[in-house]
Every structure is written in structure tokens, then in C-alpha cells.
Amino acid sequence: MNPLTSYLLLSALLFSIGLAGALTRRNAILVLIGIELMLNAANLNFIAFWRYGPNPEALTGVTFVLFAIAIAAAEAAVGLALIISIYRHYKTTNVDDVSTLKG
Amino acid sequence: MSASFAILAALVVVSAIAAMTLRNLVHCALCLAVTFIGLAGTYLQLGAQFVGLAQVLVYVGAVAILIVFAILLTRSGEPGPGRQFSATALMGVGIALAVFAVLGKVITSSAVAKRPAPPMFDGSKATVAKFGERLMTDYILPLEVLALLLTAAMIGAVIIALREKETK
Incomplete structure (x- = not known):
């Protein structure tokens, strides 16, 4: 198998695992972990395409991943702060129980 | 592989x-x-x-x-004593499997899969010095925006997680 294809398949599998976790788990922290896994799958795609792309000297893929890592860190910090805030208010981190806005 | x-x-x-x-x-x-x-x-x-x-x-x-x-x-x-997975867990797993099936089909049938692998890229060309040069020249504006974003996210996280004042 082409090495690029195997990296892309690994990334697709990681994305699907993260998606399954984010859709099925009831704890908000685990939903956030699933989103982190999906972000990392996207980063792996960027690195694989950079390495096997036509012009790796330009360093575009890796630079994009650096920015993506920084944004993911900011997202994790704000997301966990929101979860802690929700826990203070509702005394739970279960996403099924936080349904005040549900119609 | x-x-x-x-x-x-x-x-x-x-x-x-x-x-x-x-x-x-x-x-x-x-x-x-x-x-x-x-x-x-x-x-x-x-x-x-x-x-x-x-x-x-x-x-x-x-x-x-x-x-x-x-x-x-x-x-x-x-x-906790309750279930760990939501009531619609089966549907979630089904959606994830469908997404993987579509992605796998597209990846294996695309032209990228048939392209021969390029020659081994010399890793020494992607040094930290090169990165720093790119970040300080071509990507200076995104870098500054990112610095602003990180500062805002840090302040925002602290404000959100601050204990609410007791209302009298």
C-alpha cells in the first residue's frame, strides 16, 4: 500500500473513533476528548500531505499544524473552564442532564 | 508499510x-x-x-x-452508577462507522493512492531555524493574531471558571 494512503486511513480511523466517542459518551469531558482526537486526526492529515506532497520545502503543512495545535490548546482551556462552570451550576457533567434550553 | x-x-x-x-x-x-x-x-x-x-x-x-x-x-x-453511554449510542456508532466507510472509500479510490511515493524528503531541511524564519516573515500576521487569541482565551477561561460571587 502507498504510504500516504496508510497514513490517511489511520487518520480517518482516528477521526471516526473521536466522532463515535463525542456522539456516544454522556460525560462532557469525554466529549471534549473526542473532539481533541478529531483535531489530531486533521493534524495527521496535514503532516502526511506535507511529507508526500509535491513541494515539502515550503513548510506550509507543518506551519498550519503549529497554528492548529495552538488553537486546539486555547479551545481545550475554554472548553474545560465551561465544563467546570457547568459543574458548579448543575452539580453534574452529564450532557444529558444539562437540558434547560431543550424545547 | x-x-x-x-x-x-x-x-x-x-x-x-x-x-x-x-x-x-x-x-x-x-x-x-x-x-x-x-x-x-x-x-x-x-x-x-x-x-x-x-x-x-x-x-x-x-x-x-x-x-x-x-x-x-x-x-x-x-x-457513577448510571450508564456511561447516551441513549442514542447505537446511532452515534453507526454514524461514525458510516463516516469511516465514506472516508476509506474516497481515500482508497482517489488518484492520490495510485501516485508513486516521492523520494525521501530530507528532514534536515525542516529545521527550527527555517520555521522561525517563516514565522517571522511570511506568517508574522497570523502569529500575532494567534498570540492575541491565546491571551483572550486565557483571560476568558479564567473569567468563566471564576467562582460566582455570593448574591446577598
């Missing part, structure tokens, strides 16, 4: 599945750290040294620890 890639891929996939299925949240966070380490190894294998080390530094060093702190602060380390 080399043996090192097979080992790293197995490590990443198994630990990711464990992180999403285990009952104890602290175990989940530790499995997530293993996933991040495996991904950092994959980046190193692809010749992206700086990103691999940044991955270890940011994800294993900061995000995983942050998640452990959040688990401790919300006292959800011990699994």
Missing part, C-alpha cells in the same frame, strides 16, 4: 479506543496521553521533528494534564 508505522498505528488506534470506552475517566485521560505520544511518534517518522516535539509539549504536557485537573475538579473520576 514499515513495521514502525504498524506499531505506532496500533498504539494510536488501541489507546484511542480505550480512551473513548473505559469507565474510569482518569484512565481515559491517561490513554489519551498515550494516543498523543503515538501521534508525536508518527510526526517524527514523517520528518516533522519540531511539530512532533510541540505535540509532546502541548498535548501530553498541557492538555492531558488540564483534562486530569478538570476530572478532579468535577469529581467525575469515579464512574
